[in-house]
Each structure stands twice: as structure tokens, then as C-alpha cells.
Amino acid sequence: MAGGGSFAPPALCRKPREAAISHSPSAIVTHSSSSPAPAVSFVNVSRHFGEVKAVDGVSLDINDGEFFSLLGPSGSGKTTCLRLVAGFEQPTAGSIQLHGEEVANLPPYERDVNTVFQDYALFPHMTVGENVAYGLMIKKVPKPERDKRLGEMLELVRLPGLAGRRPSQLSGGQRQRVALARALINHPRVLLLDEPLGALDLKLRQQMQIELKAIQRQVRITFVFVTHDQEEALTMSDRLAVFNLGKIEQIGSPAEVYEHPATAFVAGFVGVSNLIRGEIAQAITGSAQTFSIRPEKIQLRDLGQPVSGDEYSVEGRIRDVIYLGMHTRYLVELSGGSDLTVVEQNLRTTSMDVLAARGRAVRLVWQKAHVRPVGN
């Protein structure tokens, strides 16, 4: 959108971004139109709170127009990273750039980014319309223009006609949409979303995931999305970064991260993985290198069945069977003592069949190609 160039989103951004920015002389406006710089760039960024290294030497590039997720358990540093981009936190060390410009020392109101907060942070004493148009009011955008953009925004988040309500009169899902509209109305170059779907129930969350994705495609703004839900990150992201203990474990597309987990942590956190180490690994592959294998890649066969040359196999006994309707999860105890999880779709089997499998000796077989060596 810089310089009214490569992106031409429909309806929403008919107003060129320069027009929006001209009302706020303090905003960062000097980006060149053909800037190849990433939308967000972290170079060796750290944020320490006393002894706690919330973010510890993170380097990261997020491309313009990307849907990028920061995934990790709570306390892994993903939200602190988002707050560093927004300007609510200052880095202890390192450089943060937005579209090639150093912003580490700029206050939040001088950064061309907007945030959707986890608790939505709607202003309770204002109507929905006043909430959404707040950024424009601050930038002294004339009233007719403000009203027009407010109408477009409420249309975009599918809340037309609710401008006069108070936030307290809305449902959780509606509040979430108001928060989104309030952030997007300023046409930020980067939108930051801090676990925005965390408070919604499962059905609503799945619906909002699809909708958020559609909105992102429509407005073509870079989305940086913080979540601890690996399924959500895999569903929505173009790329994602997996955080653990203040550091990035892996950056990649959902398929890369899922299929080729770089570390034992990623293998365990993104989806379910079996990690096989030491002697058992040695016995199966001939090397003591730890490797991961996804439960759905493993087949259960009877002991007598043949194994081909491009497969690994190991014998075990089914210790437990968990029938989950669509599929069944088997816990298989290997002779060496450790457990492997195997998931099979219930293509032909019924609950009676699978539950009867408990205690049976089986051979576990998987393609060599599905084995991922991981660091420890």
C-alpha cells in the first residue's frame, strides 16, 4: 500500500494511505514506495524484566502482507514480542524496524501499527461508533469522512447498524469485531492481534478464524497474530514462529513446521509427536540420534506381516485404546519400556473392534521418509 503501489484492496482502501496519514504529521511517513524492507524486522532483540529474560535475542523478519503467527506456550515471550512492536515495551537490547525504519524508541502513538487486544480494551463510556472512529477522531479526520469510513468498517466486520450501542450491550463475538474494526479503520501497515480469539467458544472461534483470514485477504495488511493454540496457528498462518523460553525455536510455513520440526520442543508443541531417543532409536534406525514420528504416520500391523525396505518397524503391545469417534488413539508400549502414540482413522473399524485390541501384540511400521531427526 505504500505509495499507493502494488496492493489495491477493494472498497476499504479506496482512500489512499497518504490521505489518511496527512492528518497526523507525527506518523512515520517517509517510507519509499518500492521499499523491499520487511514489514517487521527484529535484530537480536531482548527484553529482560530483572532476572527474567522474557525475550532473549530474537531475530525475525515478517514480510509485507503476510499472516504471521507467534506461537508458543504462555510465558514463552510471544506477547512481549507483540508489545515490543506496538511500542508498549522498550527492548533491553537490539533493533526493531517497521518497514526499514528503526522504531525501538518511538512511543505507540507514533507507530503505524494497531493492536487488537486480548480483552478487546473497548472504551466502555463510548458507543460502538465512537470506539471504532476513535483513531480518526484523534487524527482530526473531518466528520463526513469519519462517518463514511466507520460505515465501511462496520460493514467489513459485519456489524452494520450497531454503531449506537454500548460495548456492554454486545456479545463477546461482537466485541471482538468492534476491536478489529477499531484497529483496521486507521489502515495500519501492520495489525497486531494478541490472542484475539482466546475468549470465544470453540464454534465461534472457528468461524472467526475463517473470517479473520478473509478480512486479511481483503485489506492486505500484514497481520501478526499471537496464539498458544497450535491448531489455530497452523490453520491461519502463511508463516509462523514457534517460541519457547524467550527464544525462537523455528520459523517456517505451517507445513514446514509440522512436517519438519527443527527441535524436540517444536515436535512436541506443534501437533503430537513421538520422540524416540537413545537405545530404542538405535535399535530401530541404527543410530542413537533422537527422531520424531507423527502418530498418524504409524501403521499398526499384525506381527507376521512383511515390512518393506523403505520402512522402519518396531514391535510392541497395545497398552491402551482411546476411541475418539472419528479416529482412535492407541498407546503402544515398546519392549524397551517407552510408549508410542498411534492414531488411526476409523475407516472400517467400530468402537467394539478397536477396544478389543487392548493387550494385543502388534508391529508398528512407518515410512523412513516420515522420520525427522531433531536436536535435543
Add this chain to the structure above:
Amino acid sequence: MTNTSRKPPALIIATVGALLFLHVPLAIILLYSFTTDDRTYTFPLPGLTLRWFPTAWARADLWQALWLSVKVAGVATAIALTLGSLIALAIYRSKFFGREAISFLVILPIALPGIVTGIALRSALSLLDLNFSYWTIVVGHATFCVVTVYNNVIARLRRTSASQIEASMDLGANSFQTFRYIVLPAIATALLAGGMLAFALSFDEVIVTTFTAGQQATLPIWIFSQLVRPRDRPVTNVVAVFVIAITAIPILLAHRLTSKDA
């Protein structure tokens, strides 16, 4: 009040007794502002009259005392509103060394007996060689008025989501705009309630005032001096009735304002 049918009678009697104990004296004051007897409290009243109202109205010393009280309460409340809300914002928004200590020190004056505050202020003022004046009364009152505002504002801030302030800054508002559009509306009713309480507290304060006032008499001090040297005693009752009325209104309003959004 969910099961009104089964309340122990002893509890009802105790409640009614306590309420009577608190409010009968007020009723007596009200009653004796209409008596024809100008020296003593006799019962039953020898007669009813309205003549003490014009008498009170005509007393210049009363008007002086009333005006001084209003001025002191007004200025002390203004100081309390400014300092109280600033302290509350500082304590709420930032974490700094000694934060808890400051919070405690701010609340202390209302917990301390007035006599201690009074003596402390008096010796401090003598030490500084300051003359007792209107301003020394104001400062004395401000010490406890700040607390009521601070307490109201900090309680409101703690119920307000911190991310609202961040959201406002995120949407382009600087600190002043954020205060004007987000913080001030959020704490407005708390300021009003705290300010009214502060005004009422200052308006009827006796102890700290006696230590910090020079020759000036605020309304409570004037009433007190009238009891010692009785002259037209029912006039004091008339004044007391007005003070009850004037302080009851803001306190009732403050109660309504804070309970509405609790």
C-alpha cells in the same frame, strides 16, 4: 433481603435501637430550633416559633464563619482532586521503588486521630515560623481530603482495564489526549464522589482546624464557641439543621453515583 419472613426479633430490635440512637439526637436538634425558650433545653417545648431563623440570618459572625468554611472546603477539595487523582494514577500506572510505602503514607492521615495530625501540623507550622491563617486551615484539611479522592480514584482505576490506556495510545492518542478522552471519563464519577466526601469532611472538621486556625472561626468552631457562651442558643440549632441538610445532600449523591456502577 431475600427471606423477609424469618428474622430473629432480637436482631430487629438491635437494628432499630442503633438507628434510633444515631438519629434521635438529630431530630432533637431539629425540634429545638423551633423552641421559644432561648436558654435551656426544656421538654415539652414551651412554645413553637420561627423567629430564630431570621435571627440567625441577621448574625454577621455566622455568615463570616459560613463563608470561611465554604472557602476552606472548596480549596481543600480542589487540592485534593488534583493531588489525589495524580497520586492514584502514578500508583496505578507505574511500578517504582517505594510504591507501597507512598500508598500507605497517603492513606495514613485519615487513619491517624485528628488530634495527632493537628498537633503535628501546629508544631510544624511553628517550627517554620508561619502565621496561622486561612491557608494553614486549608493545608490541614487537604491532608485528609486527599485520601478520600485517592481512595475513590484508585478503586475505580483498579476496576478499569489497563489495556484501555494502551489501546488509546495505540490508536494515535498521546498522553494528554488519552487522559482527556479515556482516563478522565473513566474516573469522572469517582472524582465527583471523592470530591463531595472531601468537601463534607472539611466542612464539619473541628479538631485539626482548632490546631491550625488563628483567630478565624470556621462554622463548626463558631458553633462550638456558641455552646460555651450561650447567646440565643436556638440559633445554633438552626445552623446545625442547615449543616445537616447541606452535608447530607452531597453524601447521598456520592453514594448514588458510586453504587450505580459498582
